[in-house]
Amino acid sequence: MSIDDILRELREDRVHGASWYFLKGIEVIRIAIERGLEPSDIKALLNELRGVRPGMASIMNLADIIERSLNIGLDLNNVINRLRDWYDSASKRLLTQLDRFPIMCGSKAITISYSSAVKAALSRWGKCIDVLYVMESRPGNEVIQAISDYSNYVGNVVPIPDSAIAHFMRNVNYVISGADGLYSDGYFLNKVGTEPLFIVAHRFDVNTIVIAESYKAVSGCVGEVYMVDFHIDNQGVQVPLFDEVPLELIDYLITDLNIIKKPKPENIENLRELLINNVLNPSG
Known part of the structure; x- marks a missing residue:
């Protein structure tokens, strides 16, 4: 799926909760990285994600972490992998x-x-x-x-x-x-x-x-x-x-x-x- 397809899916969804949005958000950022988007374009994409479900905590955290990572020059691939690992381990710990x-x-x-x-x-x-x-x-x-x-x-x-x-x-x-x-x-x-x-x-x-x-x-x-x-x-x-x-x-x-x-x-x-x-x- 393209970034636009996923964003549309997120906007139109009426069933899933914050965990699903967290995973979908990670997928959006991963695609953006693979396509070589510039930091400014990724930041604009983060604002689109925030607007999909204003106030949804998992999206807010994802966007905040990615933006912080961009600002301090961290490798986004590593950050995305750690976010996914945290999600997987959180499910087991829960x-x-x-x-x-x-x-x-x-x-x-x-x-x-x-x-x-x-x-x-x-x-x-x-x-x-x-x-x-x-x-x-x-x-x-x-x-x-x-x-x-x-x-x-x-x-x-x-x-x-x-x-x-x-x-x-x-x-x-x-x-x-x-x-x-x-x-x-x-x-x-x-x-x-x-x-x-x-x-x-x-x-x-x-x-x-x-x-x-x-x-x-x-x-x-x-x-x-x-x-x-x-x-x-x-x-x-x-x-x-x-x-x-x-x-x-x-x-x-x-x-x-x-x-x-x-x-x-x-x-x-x-x-x-x-x-x-x-x-x-x-x-x-």
Whole structure:
């Protein structure tokens, strides 16, 4: 695929999350390097990537690391290889952390949207979860992919209307969510509908779990949130694709590096620094 083809795919996608965008972004930069693009052209390309999903942490980190590498004259091939290695090793480390978490057998859980991190969690916890409720997660149709993939690990996966979460919350033990970004300003970013899900969970004293790899940790804030058109009966309105959910609503943050109870902004900063140091200064 060409760079333009991949950028178009990224803009039009309505299913995948931050991990997929991270890999696709790496692919875009690798093609740019292979084609011998000048540093100024690569920097312009980075701005295009940032604009694909404004505020998505994995894209922000990728673009920031590549721009820093250009500014200090690092070999971009080596940087891209280390980013890919970090992605691969993060996936393996995340499974180790998930195995450490004491999920209660015979439990019920609610999740929203589709997340590769949640899929990884279910691959380890699925035998202990009797019922998994999956919100319809509108706007978008990623719930179809979620039900298909999650059913490989949980015997009873049940789609529910977004408006019915309070009813089902009365009988669940966990809310499990991925994250498109962890921000040191004090919140995480995920599919719109996640904030009311977590608020209702706390209303009913249900444990909330967020699962996210370290390359989704960003210093600062999200800035602009990506907006989409939503239509009901020929009436249209623009809605944000993501919610900014306060960290204080998270009981457990599970990353590839650690399990953090009641995460705070400094925890996000630490995750971000570990990523930057390991990619830009691997021997440091």
